[in-house]
Amino acid sequence: MFFPFMRVLMSTSDLIIIEVGSTLTKATALAGIGSGVARITAQAQALTTVAEGDAMLGVEAVLGRLRDSLNGAPLPAHMLACSSAAGGLRMAAIGLAQDMTVRAAKEACLGAGAVLRSVHSGKMKSRQLKQLLAEKPTVILLAGGTDGGDEETVLHNAGMLAQSGLQAPLIYAGNKECAPEIRELLKPYAGEWTMVPNVYPGVDELNILPARQEIQRVFSIHIVKAPGMQRLRERIQGQILPVPAAVLICAEKLAEQGEEILVIDVGGATTDVHSVTDGNAEFRHMALEPEPRSKRTVEGDLGVFVNAEQVMKETEGGDVQGDIRDLSPLPDAPAQRELSLKLGRKAVHVAVRRHAGKLVERFTATGKANSLVGKDLTAITLIVGTGGFLTRLPGAAQILREIPKPFDGRYLLPQPKARLAVDRDYIFSAAGVLALTYPAEALALAKTSIDKKVLF
Template sequence: MIEVDVLVAEIGSTTTLVNAFKGLGTPCPEFVGQGLAPTTVLQGDVTVGLEGAVKDLEKRLGKAVKWKRMMATSSAAGGLKMTVHGLVYDMTAKAAKEAALGAGAVLHMMTAGFLSQSDLEKIRKIKPNIILLAGGVDYGEKKTVIENARKIAEHCPDIPVIYAGNVAAREEVAEIFSGKNRVFFVENVYPRIDELNVEPARRVIQQVFEEHIVVAPGMEKIRTMVDGPIVPTPGAVMMAALLLKEDIGDLIVVDVGGATTDVHSVTEGSEEINRILIAPEPAAKRTVEGDLGVYVNRYNVVEVLGFEEARKKFGDNLSHALEVQPPVPKNQDEVWLAEFLTEIAAVTAVNRHAGGIKHLYGPTGRYTVAEGKDLTGVKWIIGTGGALTRLPGGRRILEKIRSKTTGKKLLPGEDARVLIDRDYIMASTGVLSKEYPDDAIKLLKKSLRINDVRTD
């Protein structure tokens, strides 16, 4: 029997995996191994898949595994479903969106201004885990956020609400939700013009998720096995990215999956670009591309290039290859197609995540502005997730992200270094960092093979 300190489960929509760690609290924490099995959320009991992943781990190790604690990340049962509602799209609504995505949410709806009857009907159909309500800078306009609170309390009772709006409206909002919705008050996500403050909301979103994920369909029994924190999987990746940035510098993390592609960036950007930004950007930003997945959305990925262009690059058998491609490639032809799709998805997702330079014309002539996330200061490009960590061409694919010229897109430069999460433990180290931050960073750097790489 092997005794481990912590077993971290990653409960996905289709696959559940477990990562075992021992030696926590010592100078040399160790990643012991990984097991996986199909997720059983649709069968109404996620612990069946979790037990299957543990059995797979034991089979790979050749011994039974005993653990002291189990933690978890989850994107099962639809993940962390949220709707966000602000006052002005480019200000409070956008700030609320950044907070939700950075916490690992699946954003199903975003509105600005007064909620309409059709908006409320959509919220009821979505049945979000959490509603994020924002609106107004501190001590500014508060009529809209108060009216939206009344409508949510009347039409969507019992859904937890996080209020991250005008501090001057808190008392009225608290009274409105009293006895109807559980409400959590955090600092305003947009307290002053051109100032984002999304971290307090992110932290509370994850706390509320942990409380409510156990009542999602198929997740009721999760606490019978998991006695530690439960974090949204994308949120756990962001936690790991934030921890790593403090150690090695500005970075982006690319996670290409079967259905979506996530990009996380942790960088303040360059002073030169910050001076000409037309709207503030968060230091830690996540975007999710719902159309870029190498299995479920493989046809959408091909359409990014256009089918004929893709066929020229891949070969005349592209149609047949797409038709028979399995979720996990098993032979060389399937690996080639998976790498082809992964490259398109990764490069496209990072280009969408990155901001750009614009030239505008006014009374005094042409002037230059920047819009969106500046990645030019990024030192590290990190690949995680099944595709980039398991395909042999992961490093080559991520090298395509680097920009060789100072063009209009604010992409990482040629000197950015590529790292691969070889042990596929980034999300696990994120949730582990809640209680074992020193061990988490050591384990993650081992997985990235960075201990012998200069970081200055």
């Protein structure tokens, strides 16, 4: 879901950030790079052309429009990029126990900007291996065992993968004591493989950042296999980030300024929710499992165009009446806009509750007690809407008003004191890419975008 725009503010630019999306390709020209305060000089978009066999056709088209909007001024050679084209970052996560190493592996994958195609726990069986071969993941993350803990399962799984014929890059992030055996077992593996520190080194201990960074590095290398992406790779500086990873990096930069932040992106096929928060001290001691400070969830069944039918079937969030045959990825007619708004409202309601933690009653040796399962969002200070739907469709931003709720004894949602904002410049993904090399400029872009009379 995307809503068209072309804007020009000034004619001199220092850098261009390109976003190759699944449907549209965006380009943002920036000035002030190196000054600490970057400014948008122009933005443009064109259709993504990966499906036509060459992503660079869409890139060249958007650069041409950018040049036109800058009155023919030469475009800077310095370019950065992110992408979710060609299916984006499709991953498989493999671990030992569903609620420990597997969960840690999932958090690393989602935080890196991946779409999880499959998750496996315990010793892999031949049918699971066949499933992996059929899914053709972009990257595989193999975890299992705390450091010094179980070795049998992860060694078994490494052996299965080594003989599988899979060629996807494999990242080992399991029990460090198994490293020598893992190196031997993976020698026959058909693809490349690397090692990073354990994502679950000890009980109730998450260490997902090294795996997340390695996943992004591997994605940047292998995204060039999509038609035309190699030529884009040759024109840019730095790595090509997955788009969701770039949005999370932007949220983390804002959180460094003392914010506890929640970012929502409603799309045509999915709804992404990103949070950067430690939660409320009042509930921290109730947590059954550790949660990462930076967390992303992607709801693959909650989209306002491709998955509109699934949204209508969802039982939470109230009924949505309307004929999805009237929908358009660029809703223009009043009926289309009204139905899109209803679908978006429901998608946000469901996605935020799936992301949020909740209190559950458990029986203990001393009687009943409340325990926290999932991510506590009650300390959130700032809620931001980004993406085409929430930033471009008239009236969609008002949906954010419905997110904060007084604590009802169950869901740990943002509280009414949380401030609301919209990424008016639709710049969060570009700012996340920029943050890797120009963090001050990236922060300035993000703050400017949400400070334009959008706190309401």
